[in-house]
Amino acid sequence: MRLGFFLREAMRSLRRNAMPSFAAMATVLVTMLVLGVFIPIVQATTGAANEVRSRLLLDVYMKTDASAADVSRVRARLANETPHVKKVEFVSKKEAYAQERKRNPEAYQLLGTNPLPDTFRVTPDKASNINQLKSSLDPGGRPVDPAIDTVRNRRDETNKILSATRVVKLTTAMLAALLITASILLISNTIRLSLYARRREVEVMKLVGATDWFIRWPFVIEGVVVGALGGLLAILLLAVGKIALIDPLAADFALIAAPDTVNFGVLIAVLMGLAVTLSAAGSGISLRRFLRV
Protein backbone atom coordinates (compact mmCIF):
# COMPACT_ATOMS: atom_id res chain seq x y z
CA MET A 1 0.00 0.00 0.00
CA ARG A 2 2.87 2.34 0.83
CA LEU A 3 4.67 1.78 -2.48
CA GLY A 4 1.44 2.29 -4.38
CA PHE A 5 0.83 5.54 -2.54
CA PHE A 6 4.34 6.82 -3.22
CA LEU A 7 4.04 5.90 -6.90
CA ARG A 8 0.73 7.71 -7.22
CA GLU A 9 2.20 10.74 -5.43
CA ALA A 10 5.17 10.81 -7.81
CA MET A 11 2.92 10.56 -10.87
CA ARG A 12 0.65 13.27 -9.56
CA SER A 13 3.49 15.66 -9.02
CA LEU A 14 4.98 14.89 -12.44
CA ARG A 15 1.63 15.76 -13.99
CA ARG A 16 1.10 18.86 -11.91
CA ASN A 17 4.66 20.13 -12.38
CA ALA A 18 4.95 19.31 -16.06
CA MET A 19 7.29 22.15 -17.01
CA PRO A 20 9.96 21.68 -14.32
CA SER A 21 9.80 17.92 -14.83
CA PHE A 22 10.30 18.42 -18.54
CA ALA A 23 13.26 20.73 -17.91
CA ALA A 24 14.88 18.15 -15.63
CA MET A 25 14.26 15.43 -18.19
CA ALA A 26 15.79 17.57 -20.96
CA THR A 27 18.85 18.20 -18.80
CA VAL A 28 19.36 14.50 -18.23
CA LEU A 29 18.81 13.88 -21.93
CA VAL A 30 21.41 16.41 -23.07
CA THR A 31 23.94 15.31 -20.46
CA MET A 32 23.61 11.66 -21.38
CA LEU A 33 23.81 12.51 -25.06
CA VAL A 34 27.09 14.36 -24.56
CA LEU A 35 28.46 11.57 -22.37
CA GLY A 36 27.31 8.97 -24.87
CA VAL A 37 29.24 10.66 -27.64
CA PHE A 38 32.24 11.48 -25.53
CA ILE A 39 32.87 8.17 -23.78
CA PRO A 40 33.66 6.33 -27.06
CA ILE A 41 35.79 9.27 -28.24
CA VAL A 42 37.88 9.22 -25.05
CA GLN A 43 38.23 5.50 -25.36
CA ALA A 44 39.25 5.67 -29.02
CA THR A 45 41.89 8.32 -28.33
CA THR A 46 43.45 6.58 -25.37
CA GLY A 47 43.19 3.33 -27.29
CA ALA A 48 45.05 4.86 -30.22
CA ALA A 49 47.69 6.37 -27.92
CA ASN A 50 48.22 3.02 -26.22
CA GLU A 51 48.45 1.32 -29.57
CA VAL A 52 51.22 3.67 -30.68
CA ARG A 53 53.03 3.15 -27.41
CA SER A 54 52.80 -0.63 -27.67
CA ARG A 55 54.86 -0.47 -30.87
CA LEU A 56 57.90 0.83 -28.97
CA LEU A 57 60.65 -1.84 -29.07
CA LEU A 58 64.22 -2.37 -28.02
CA ASP A 59 66.61 -4.02 -30.49
CA VAL A 60 69.33 -6.18 -28.99
CA TYR A 61 71.98 -6.95 -31.69
CA MET A 62 74.26 -9.92 -31.17
CA LYS A 63 77.85 -9.93 -32.35
CA THR A 64 78.08 -11.42 -35.87
CA ASP A 65 80.22 -14.28 -34.60
CA ALA A 66 77.88 -15.22 -31.76
CA SER A 67 77.42 -18.96 -31.35
CA ALA A 68 74.15 -20.82 -30.86
CA ALA A 69 75.08 -21.21 -27.18
CA ASP A 70 75.58 -17.45 -26.89
CA VAL A 71 72.17 -16.86 -28.42
CA SER A 72 70.34 -19.22 -26.08
CA ARG A 73 72.21 -17.77 -23.05
CA VAL A 74 71.15 -14.22 -23.96
CA ARG A 75 67.60 -15.36 -24.71
CA ALA A 76 67.36 -16.96 -21.26
CA ARG A 77 68.77 -13.84 -19.66
CA LEU A 78 66.26 -11.59 -21.42
CA ALA A 79 63.34 -13.83 -20.73
CA ASN A 80 64.07 -14.72 -17.09
CA GLU A 81 66.49 -12.30 -15.45
CA THR A 82 65.67 -8.90 -16.88
CA PRO A 83 62.93 -6.79 -15.30
CA HIS A 84 60.22 -4.95 -17.32
CA VAL A 85 60.31 -7.40 -20.23
CA LYS A 86 57.00 -8.33 -21.69
CA LYS A 87 57.92 -10.15 -24.86
CA VAL A 88 61.10 -11.35 -26.54
CA GLU A 89 61.13 -12.03 -30.25
CA PHE A 90 64.14 -13.59 -31.94
CA VAL A 91 65.05 -12.68 -35.53
CA SER A 92 67.84 -14.86 -36.82
CA LYS A 93 70.52 -13.75 -39.30
CA LYS A 94 68.71 -15.61 -42.08
CA GLU A 95 65.28 -14.19 -41.32
CA ALA A 96 66.71 -10.69 -41.12
CA TYR A 97 68.50 -11.18 -44.45
CA ALA A 98 65.32 -12.45 -46.11
CA GLN A 99 63.31 -9.50 -44.75
CA GLU A 100 65.82 -6.91 -45.84
CA ARG A 101 66.32 -8.45 -49.23
CA LYS A 102 62.64 -8.32 -49.93
CA ARG A 103 62.65 -4.64 -49.02
CA ASN A 104 65.73 -3.71 -50.99
CA PRO A 105 66.54 -6.48 -53.53
CA GLU A 106 69.18 -4.62 -55.64
CA ALA A 107 71.44 -3.64 -52.74
CA TYR A 108 71.43 -7.17 -51.36
CA GLN A 109 72.11 -8.60 -54.82
CA LEU A 110 75.47 -6.81 -54.73
CA LEU A 111 76.39 -7.90 -51.22
CA GLY A 112 76.49 -11.64 -51.74
CA THR A 113 77.17 -12.44 -48.07
CA ASN A 114 74.94 -11.82 -45.08
CA PRO A 115 76.23 -8.89 -42.99
CA LEU A 116 73.29 -8.91 -40.56
CA PRO A 117 73.54 -10.16 -36.93
CA ASP A 118 71.07 -12.18 -34.93
CA THR A 119 68.61 -9.82 -33.21
CA PHE A 120 66.23 -9.90 -30.25
CA ARG A 121 63.23 -7.58 -30.39
CA VAL A 122 62.27 -6.85 -26.79
CA THR A 123 58.90 -5.37 -25.87
CA PRO A 124 58.79 -3.62 -22.48
CA ASP A 125 55.94 -4.35 -20.05
CA LYS A 126 55.00 -0.68 -20.12
CA ALA A 127 56.04 1.81 -22.79
CA SER A 128 57.24 4.28 -20.18
CA ASN A 129 59.72 1.67 -18.83
CA ILE A 130 61.61 1.37 -22.08
CA ASN A 131 64.53 3.60 -21.03
CA GLN A 132 64.93 1.76 -17.75
CA LEU A 133 64.98 -1.54 -19.61
CA LYS A 134 67.69 -0.28 -21.95
CA SER A 135 69.99 0.90 -19.18
CA SER A 136 69.61 -2.43 -17.38
CA LEU A 137 70.86 -4.18 -20.54
CA ASP A 138 73.82 -1.92 -21.23
CA PRO A 139 74.61 0.16 -18.13
CA GLY A 140 76.82 3.07 -19.24
CA GLY A 141 76.95 1.83 -22.86
CA ARG A 142 78.60 -1.49 -21.89
CA PRO A 143 76.41 -4.52 -22.73
CA VAL A 144 75.81 -6.95 -19.85
CA ASP A 145 76.74 -9.96 -21.97
CA PRO A 146 79.95 -10.20 -24.05
CA ALA A 147 77.96 -11.71 -26.93
CA ILE A 148 75.78 -8.60 -27.23
CA ASP A 149 77.08 -6.05 -29.67
CA THR A 150 74.69 -3.12 -29.09
CA VAL A 151 71.30 -2.34 -27.54
CA ARG A 152 69.33 0.23 -29.47
CA ASN A 153 66.09 2.08 -29.37
CA ARG A 154 65.43 4.92 -31.73
CA ARG A 155 66.04 7.38 -28.98
CA ASP A 156 64.48 10.59 -30.32
CA GLU A 157 61.40 8.93 -31.71
CA THR A 158 60.82 6.98 -28.54
CA ASN A 159 60.86 10.05 -26.33
CA LYS A 160 58.65 12.01 -28.69
CA ILE A 161 56.06 9.25 -28.82
CA LEU A 162 56.14 8.85 -25.05
CA SER A 163 55.53 12.53 -24.32
CA ALA A 164 53.00 13.06 -27.11
CA THR A 165 50.83 10.14 -26.08
CA ARG A 166 51.11 11.20 -22.43
CA VAL A 167 49.69 14.63 -23.35
CA VAL A 168 46.86 13.05 -25.34
CA LYS A 169 45.89 10.75 -22.50
CA LEU A 170 46.09 13.50 -19.88
CA THR A 171 43.97 15.88 -21.97
CA THR A 172 41.22 13.37 -22.58
CA ALA A 173 41.22 12.37 -18.91
CA MET A 174 40.85 16.01 -17.88
CA LEU A 175 38.10 16.60 -20.43
CA ALA A 176 36.26 13.56 -19.19
CA ALA A 177 36.52 14.70 -15.56
CA LEU A 178 35.35 18.18 -16.51
CA LEU A 179 32.41 16.85 -18.47
CA ILE A 180 31.26 14.53 -15.70
CA THR A 181 31.53 17.33 -13.13
CA ALA A 182 29.56 19.65 -15.39
CA SER A 183 26.84 17.04 -15.89
CA ILE A 184 26.48 16.43 -12.18
CA LEU A 185 26.28 20.16 -11.47
CA LEU A 186 23.79 20.71 -14.26
CA ILE A 187 21.48 17.93 -13.15
CA SER A 188 21.65 18.77 -9.44
CA ASN A 189 21.04 22.43 -10.20
CA THR A 190 17.95 21.70 -12.26
CA ILE A 191 16.64 19.47 -9.53
CA ARG A 192 17.36 22.05 -6.85
CA LEU A 193 15.51 24.72 -8.78
CA SER A 194 12.43 22.58 -9.21
CA LEU A 195 12.54 21.61 -5.54
CA TYR A 196 13.00 25.22 -4.49
CA ALA A 197 9.73 26.05 -6.20
CA ARG A 198 8.09 23.38 -4.06
CA ARG A 199 9.73 24.13 -0.71
CA ARG A 200 6.48 25.55 0.69
CA GLU A 201 4.77 22.29 -0.13
CA VAL A 202 7.45 20.37 1.75
CA GLU A 203 7.14 22.76 4.69
CA VAL A 204 3.39 22.18 4.91
CA MET A 205 3.84 18.41 4.73
CA LYS A 206 6.23 18.57 7.66
CA LEU A 207 3.82 20.70 9.66
CA VAL A 208 1.00 18.17 9.33
CA GLY A 209 3.27 15.46 10.70
CA ALA A 210 4.87 13.79 7.66
CA THR A 211 8.20 12.10 8.35
CA ASP A 212 11.22 12.98 6.21
CA TRP A 213 11.13 9.73 4.26
CA PHE A 214 7.39 9.94 3.72
CA ILE A 215 8.04 13.22 1.92
CA ARG A 216 11.23 12.06 0.26
CA TRP A 217 10.14 8.81 -1.43
CA PRO A 218 7.82 10.40 -3.99
CA PHE A 219 10.58 12.85 -4.90
CA VAL A 220 13.09 10.03 -5.35
CA ILE A 221 10.65 8.03 -7.47
CA GLU A 222 10.02 11.16 -9.51
CA GLY A 223 13.78 11.41 -10.01
CA VAL A 224 13.93 7.80 -11.17
CA VAL A 225 11.16 8.36 -13.71
CA VAL A 226 12.67 11.61 -15.01
CA GLY A 227 16.14 10.05 -15.20
CA ALA A 228 14.88 6.92 -16.95
CA LEU A 229 12.93 8.93 -19.52
CA GLY A 230 15.88 11.25 -20.22
CA GLY A 231 18.29 8.33 -20.42
CA LEU A 232 16.00 6.36 -22.71
CA LEU A 233 15.56 9.25 -25.13
CA ALA A 234 19.30 9.90 -25.17
CA ILE A 235 20.00 6.25 -25.93
CA LEU A 236 17.43 6.30 -28.71
CA LEU A 237 19.06 9.32 -30.30
CA LEU A 238 22.51 7.76 -29.91
CA ALA A 239 21.34 4.56 -31.57
CA VAL A 240 19.87 6.51 -34.47
CA GLY A 241 23.14 8.45 -34.81
CA LYS A 242 25.18 5.28 -34.70
CA ILE A 243 23.13 3.50 -37.32
CA ALA A 244 22.75 6.50 -39.62
CA LEU A 245 26.24 8.02 -39.37
CA ILE A 246 28.95 5.96 -37.70
CA ASP A 247 28.21 2.51 -39.08
CA PRO A 248 28.29 3.52 -42.79
CA LEU A 249 31.47 5.52 -42.21
CA ALA A 250 33.12 2.69 -40.32
CA ALA A 251 32.49 0.41 -43.25
CA ASP A 252 34.44 2.77 -45.53
CA PHE A 253 37.22 3.95 -43.25
CA ALA A 254 39.19 1.44 -41.29
CA LEU A 255 40.35 4.25 -39.01
CA ILE A 256 36.99 4.67 -37.26
CA ALA A 257 36.47 0.98 -36.74
CA ALA A 258 40.01 0.24 -35.66
CA PRO A 259 40.39 1.42 -32.05
CA ASP A 260 38.68 -0.72 -29.47
CA THR A 261 35.70 1.14 -28.04
CA VAL A 262 33.08 0.06 -25.61
CA ASN A 263 30.40 -2.25 -26.85
CA PHE A 264 27.17 -0.34 -27.56
CA GLY A 265 25.17 -2.52 -25.17
CA VAL A 266 27.53 -1.76 -22.29
CA LEU A 267 27.42 1.93 -23.14
CA ILE A 268 23.62 1.88 -22.99
CA ALA A 269 23.64 0.15 -19.62
CA VAL A 270 26.17 2.63 -18.20
CA LEU A 271 24.25 5.67 -19.45
CA MET A 272 20.92 4.38 -18.19
CA GLY A 273 22.34 3.57 -14.78
CA LEU A 274 24.03 6.94 -14.58
CA ALA A 275 20.90 8.85 -15.62
CA VAL A 276 18.64 7.13 -13.09
CA THR A 277 21.13 7.21 -10.20
CA LEU A 278 22.15 10.83 -10.68
CA SER A 279 18.58 12.01 -11.00
CA ALA A 280 17.18 9.98 -8.09
CA ALA A 281 20.06 10.63 -5.72
CA GLY A 282 20.08 14.29 -6.74
CA SER A 283 16.39 14.62 -5.84
CA GLY A 284 16.73 12.83 -2.52
CA ILE A 285 19.83 14.72 -1.43
CA SER A 286 18.75 18.17 -2.60
CA LEU A 287 15.54 17.78 -0.63
CA ARG A 288 17.42 17.59 2.65
CA ARG A 289 17.81 21.36 2.87
CA PHE A 290 14.07 21.89 2.78
CA LEU A 291 13.26 19.19 5.30
CA ARG A 292 14.69 21.19 8.20
CA VAL A 293 11.45 22.70 9.47
Next chain:
Amino acid sequence: MAERSFRREQPNRPATAPKRPQARGSGNHVIEFRGVSKVYEGGDVGLDQATFAIERGEFVFLVGHTGSGKSTIMRLLIKEADASAGSVRVAGRDLSEIPRKRVPYYRRNIGVVWQDFKLLPNRTVYDNVAYALQVTGRSRREIRQKVPDILRLTGLATKLHNYPDQLSGGEQQRVSIARAFVNHPPLLLCDEPTGNLDPETSIGIMQLLYRINRTGTTVLVATHDHAMVDKMRRRVIELAEGRVVRDEAAGLYTRDETTREFAARMRGAVADPALDPAARGTRHVRERGRTGSN
Protein backbone atom coordinates in the same frame (compact mmCIF):
# COMPACT_ATOMS: atom_id res chain seq x y z
CA MET B 1 -17.18 12.79 24.87
CA ALA B 2 -16.68 14.06 28.40
CA GLU B 3 -13.23 12.69 29.07
CA ARG B 4 -10.66 12.84 26.32
CA SER B 5 -7.16 11.64 26.83
CA PHE B 6 -4.43 13.43 24.96
CA ARG B 7 -3.02 10.18 23.76
CA ARG B 8 -4.90 8.30 21.14
CA GLU B 9 -4.19 5.22 19.15
CA GLN B 10 -1.46 5.72 16.58
CA PRO B 11 -1.34 2.80 14.17
CA ASN B 12 2.04 3.82 12.88
CA ARG B 13 3.76 4.19 16.19
CA PRO B 14 5.55 1.23 17.74
CA ALA B 15 4.37 0.58 21.24
CA THR B 16 7.68 1.46 22.84
CA ALA B 17 8.22 3.43 26.01
CA PRO B 18 4.70 3.77 27.32
CA LYS B 19 4.27 7.36 28.42
CA ARG B 20 1.99 8.44 31.20
CA PRO B 21 1.32 12.10 30.58
CA GLN B 22 -0.66 12.43 33.78
CA ALA B 23 2.11 11.07 35.95
CA ARG B 24 4.11 14.24 35.63
CA GLY B 25 2.93 17.81 35.18
CA SER B 26 0.01 19.08 37.14
CA GLY B 27 -3.37 17.48 36.78
CA ASN B 28 -5.45 18.15 33.75
CA HIS B 29 -3.28 20.67 31.97
CA VAL B 30 -3.06 20.13 28.24
CA ILE B 31 -0.67 23.04 27.84
CA GLU B 32 1.66 24.38 30.48
CA PHE B 33 4.19 27.19 30.00
CA ARG B 34 6.56 27.81 32.90
CA GLY B 35 8.81 30.87 32.67
CA VAL B 36 9.21 30.36 28.92
CA SER B 37 11.41 32.78 27.00
CA LYS B 38 12.28 32.72 23.34
CA VAL B 39 15.09 34.80 21.92
CA TYR B 40 15.44 34.56 18.14
CA GLU B 41 18.80 34.33 16.41
CA GLY B 42 18.95 38.05 15.61
CA GLY B 43 18.34 38.86 19.29
CA ASP B 44 14.61 39.61 18.87
CA VAL B 45 12.65 38.65 21.96
CA GLY B 46 9.65 36.54 20.94
CA LEU B 47 8.55 35.53 24.42
CA ASP B 48 9.63 36.77 27.85
CA GLN B 49 9.06 34.67 30.98
CA ALA B 50 5.60 33.54 29.95
CA THR B 51 3.73 31.38 32.45
CA PHE B 52 0.22 30.01 31.97
CA ALA B 53 -1.67 26.74 31.79
CA ILE B 54 -4.65 25.55 29.79
CA GLU B 55 -6.96 22.78 30.90
CA ARG B 56 -8.48 20.01 28.88
CA GLY B 57 -11.55 21.11 26.94
CA GLU B 58 -10.97 24.83 27.31
CA PHE B 59 -11.46 27.41 24.57
CA VAL B 60 -8.81 30.07 25.03
CA PHE B 61 -7.98 33.25 23.15
CA LEU B 62 -4.47 34.54 22.85
CA VAL B 63 -4.58 38.28 22.13
CA GLY B 64 -2.04 41.05 21.69
CA HIS B 65 -0.70 43.41 19.08
CA THR B 66 1.35 42.23 16.14
CA GLY B 67 4.77 41.16 17.39
CA SER B 68 3.56 40.44 20.93
CA GLY B 69 4.53 36.76 20.70
CA LYS B 70 1.33 34.92 19.77
CA SER B 71 2.85 33.07 16.84
CA THR B 72 5.93 32.33 18.89
CA ILE B 73 3.76 30.41 21.36
CA MET B 74 2.23 28.42 18.48
CA ARG B 75 5.66 27.75 17.01
CA LEU B 76 6.91 26.44 20.36
CA LEU B 77 3.85 24.23 20.74
CA ILE B 78 4.35 22.48 17.40
CA LYS B 79 8.08 22.34 18.02
CA GLU B 80 8.89 24.40 14.97
CA ALA B 81 11.11 26.33 17.40
CA ASP B 82 12.61 25.49 20.78
CA ALA B 83 12.32 27.59 23.94
CA SER B 84 15.45 29.49 25.02
CA ALA B 85 14.49 29.18 28.68
CA GLY B 86 11.74 27.66 30.80
CA SER B 87 9.68 24.60 30.05
CA VAL B 88 6.82 23.95 27.65
CA ARG B 89 4.71 20.95 28.53
CA VAL B 90 1.98 19.45 26.42
CA ALA B 91 -0.15 16.78 28.09
CA GLY B 92 2.46 16.68 30.84
CA ARG B 93 5.35 16.02 28.51
CA ASP B 94 8.27 18.43 28.32
CA LEU B 95 8.73 19.23 24.62
CA SER B 96 12.50 19.57 24.96
CA GLU B 97 12.58 15.81 25.61
CA ILE B 98 11.15 14.97 22.18
CA PRO B 99 13.99 14.04 19.81
CA ARG B 100 13.97 15.53 16.32
CA LYS B 101 13.01 12.23 14.71
CA ARG B 102 9.88 11.93 16.87
CA VAL B 103 8.62 15.41 16.07
CA PRO B 104 6.42 14.32 13.11
CA TYR B 105 4.69 11.77 15.35
CA TYR B 106 4.20 14.39 18.06
CA ARG B 107 2.67 16.82 15.56
CA ARG B 108 -0.01 14.32 14.57
CA ASN B 109 -1.55 14.91 18.01
CA ILE B 110 -2.11 18.56 17.26
CA GLY B 111 -4.27 20.20 14.65
CA VAL B 112 -2.97 23.53 13.40
CA VAL B 113 -4.74 26.26 11.45
CA TRP B 114 -2.85 29.22 10.04
CA GLN B 115 -3.81 32.68 8.85
CA ASP B 116 -2.51 31.83 5.36
CA PHE B 117 -4.20 28.38 5.32
CA LYS B 118 -1.06 26.54 4.18
CA LEU B 119 -2.94 24.22 1.84
CA LEU B 120 -1.09 22.13 -0.73
CA PRO B 121 -1.74 23.98 -3.99
CA ASN B 122 -1.46 20.92 -6.24
CA ARG B 123 -4.12 18.92 -4.45
CA THR B 124 -7.87 19.03 -4.41
CA VAL B 125 -9.84 19.78 -1.25
CA TYR B 126 -10.33 16.04 -0.78
CA ASP B 127 -6.63 15.25 -1.24
CA ASN B 128 -5.51 18.04 1.07
CA VAL B 129 -7.56 16.60 3.89
CA ALA B 130 -6.67 13.02 2.96
CA TYR B 131 -2.96 13.88 3.18
CA ALA B 132 -3.19 14.36 6.96
CA LEU B 133 -4.50 10.78 7.19
CA GLN B 134 -2.08 9.32 4.65
CA VAL B 135 0.80 10.72 6.68
CA THR B 136 -0.27 8.56 9.60
CA GLY B 137 -0.50 5.47 7.38
CA ARG B 138 -4.28 5.05 7.47
CA SER B 139 -5.81 2.63 4.99
CA ARG B 140 -7.48 3.90 1.83
CA ARG B 141 -10.81 2.59 3.01
CA GLU B 142 -10.62 4.51 6.24
CA ILE B 143 -9.64 7.65 4.33
CA ARG B 144 -12.50 7.27 1.87
CA GLN B 145 -14.86 7.09 4.79
CA LYS B 146 -13.48 9.83 7.04
CA VAL B 147 -12.68 12.59 4.59
CA PRO B 148 -16.21 13.12 3.20
CA ASP B 149 -17.52 13.08 6.77
CA ILE B 150 -15.27 15.87 7.96
CA LEU B 151 -15.85 17.87 4.77
CA ARG B 152 -19.60 17.65 5.33
CA LEU B 153 -19.08 18.84 8.89
CA THR B 154 -17.11 21.85 7.69
CA GLY B 155 -19.61 22.66 4.94
CA LEU B 156 -17.47 21.70 1.95
CA ALA B 157 -19.42 18.71 0.68
CA THR B 158 -19.84 20.27 -2.76
CA LYS B 159 -16.24 21.41 -3.16
CA LEU B 160 -14.49 18.03 -2.90
CA HIS B 161 -12.75 18.23 -6.25
CA ASN B 162 -11.86 21.92 -6.31
CA TYR B 163 -8.28 23.09 -6.02
CA PRO B 164 -7.44 25.66 -3.34
CA ASP B 165 -7.15 28.50 -5.85
CA GLN B 166 -10.75 27.85 -6.89
CA LEU B 167 -12.05 28.56 -3.37
CA SER B 168 -12.85 31.71 -1.41
CA GLY B 169 -10.72 32.59 1.62
CA GLY B 170 -13.40 31.36 4.00
CA GLU B 171 -13.68 28.06 2.15
CA GLN B 172 -9.92 27.60 2.15
CA GLN B 173 -9.85 28.15 5.88
CA ARG B 174 -12.60 25.54 6.28
CA VAL B 175 -10.45 23.08 4.34
CA SER B 176 -7.51 23.76 6.60
CA ILE B 177 -9.71 23.28 9.66
CA ALA B 178 -10.99 20.02 8.19
CA ARG B 179 -7.42 18.89 7.67
CA ALA B 180 -6.46 19.90 11.20
CA PHE B 181 -9.42 18.08 12.72
CA VAL B 182 -9.72 14.96 10.56
CA ASN B 183 -7.47 13.00 12.94
CA HIS B 184 -9.61 14.26 15.85
CA PRO B 185 -6.61 15.66 17.69
CA PRO B 186 -7.17 16.52 21.35
CA LEU B 187 -5.60 19.94 20.80
CA LEU B 188 -6.34 22.47 18.07
CA LEU B 189 -4.12 25.53 17.57
CA CYS B 190 -5.29 28.41 15.39
CA ASP B 191 -2.96 31.28 14.57
CA GLU B 192 -5.10 34.23 13.43
CA PRO B 193 -7.55 31.93 11.63
CA THR B 194 -9.73 34.87 10.62
CA GLY B 195 -6.93 37.33 9.92
CA ASN B 196 -7.55 37.30 6.16
CA LEU B 197 -11.35 37.01 6.27
CA ASP B 198 -14.26 39.43 6.36
CA PRO B 199 -16.34 39.68 9.58
CA GLU B 200 -19.29 37.59 8.41
CA THR B 201 -17.01 34.79 7.16
CA SER B 202 -15.02 35.05 10.38
CA ILE B 203 -18.10 34.34 12.45
CA GLY B 204 -18.70 31.20 10.41
CA ILE B 205 -15.15 30.07 11.13
CA MET B 206 -15.43 30.83 14.85
CA GLN B 207 -18.70 28.91 14.93
CA LEU B 208 -16.91 25.93 13.43
CA LEU B 209 -14.11 26.17 16.01
CA TYR B 210 -16.70 26.42 18.76
CA ARG B 211 -18.41 23.29 17.46
CA ILE B 212 -15.09 21.46 17.49
CA ASN B 213 -14.45 22.64 21.04
CA ARG B 214 -17.80 21.20 22.10
CA THR B 215 -16.62 17.72 21.08
CA GLY B 216 -14.06 18.00 23.88
CA THR B 217 -11.11 19.30 21.91
CA THR B 218 -9.00 21.96 23.58
CA VAL B 219 -8.83 25.00 21.30
CA LEU B 220 -6.29 27.82 21.45
CA VAL B 221 -6.92 30.74 19.10
CA ALA B 222 -4.49 33.61 18.54
CA THR B 223 -6.09 36.77 17.24
CA HIS B 224 -5.93 40.54 17.43
CA ASP B 225 -9.62 40.94 16.71
CA HIS B 226 -10.75 42.38 20.08
CA ALA B 227 -14.36 42.80 19.05
CA MET B 228 -14.65 39.11 18.29
CA VAL B 229 -12.98 38.12 21.54
CA ASP B 230 -15.25 40.36 23.59
CA LYS B 231 -18.34 38.81 22.02
CA MET B 232 -17.15 35.24 22.46
CA ARG B 233 -16.81 35.56 26.25
CA ARG B 234 -14.13 32.92 26.67
CA ARG B 235 -10.91 32.88 28.58
CA VAL B 236 -8.41 35.43 27.29
CA ILE B 237 -4.65 35.49 27.67
CA GLU B 238 -3.18 38.81 26.62
CA LEU B 239 0.42 39.28 25.58
CA ALA B 240 2.47 42.43 25.25
CA GLU B 241 6.05 42.32 24.09
CA GLY B 242 6.30 38.66 24.91
CA ARG B 243 4.91 38.92 28.44
CA VAL B 244 1.59 37.65 29.72
CA VAL B 245 -0.17 40.82 30.90
CA ARG B 246 -3.70 39.53 31.43
CA ASP B 247 -5.20 36.08 31.95
CA GLU B 248 -8.87 35.93 32.81
CA ALA B 249 -11.82 33.68 32.36
CA ALA B 250 -14.48 36.03 31.02
CA GLY B 251 -17.26 36.62 33.56
CA LEU B 252 -20.05 35.89 31.17
CA TYR B 253 -18.70 32.51 30.24
CA THR B 254 -21.75 30.62 29.00
CA ARG B 255 -20.78 27.02 28.85
CA ASP B 256 -23.83 25.22 27.50
CA GLU B 257 -24.68 27.24 24.48
CA THR B 258 -25.61 25.51 21.24
CA THR B 259 -23.69 26.42 18.14
CA ARG B 260 -26.78 28.09 16.76
CA GLU B 261 -27.29 30.25 19.84
CA PHE B 262 -23.61 30.98 19.81
CA ALA B 263 -23.71 32.20 16.22
CA ALA B 264 -26.76 34.30 16.86
CA ARG B 265 -25.10 35.98 19.81
CA MET B 266 -21.94 36.56 17.77
CA ARG B 267 -23.96 38.45 15.20
CA GLY B 268 -25.55 40.49 17.96
CA ALA B 269 -28.95 39.33 16.74
CA VAL B 270 -30.43 38.09 20.01
CA ALA B 271 -30.62 41.60 21.42
CA ASP B 272 -32.85 42.66 18.54
CA PRO B 273 -35.47 39.99 17.77
CA ALA B 274 -36.67 41.92 14.71
CA LEU B 275 -33.37 41.20 13.00
CA ASP B 276 -33.33 37.58 13.96
CA PRO B 277 -35.23 36.03 11.01
CA ALA B 278 -33.17 38.01 8.53
CA ALA B 279 -29.96 36.87 10.13
CA ARG B 280 -31.15 33.28 10.08
CA GLY B 281 -32.21 33.65 6.47
CA THR B 282 -28.82 34.73 5.24
CA ARG B 283 -27.10 32.12 7.30
CA HIS B 284 -29.31 29.46 5.89
CA VAL B 285 -28.21 30.25 2.38
CA ARG B 286 -24.56 30.40 3.33
CA GLU B 287 -24.63 27.17 5.20
CA ARG B 288 -26.48 25.05 2.72
CA GLY B 289 -24.99 21.59 2.48
CA ARG B 290 -23.68 21.70 5.98
CA THR B 291 -25.13 19.20 8.38
CA GLY B 292 -24.97 18.41 12.04
CA SER B 293 -24.98 21.98 13.35
CA ASN B 294 -26.04 20.94 16.83
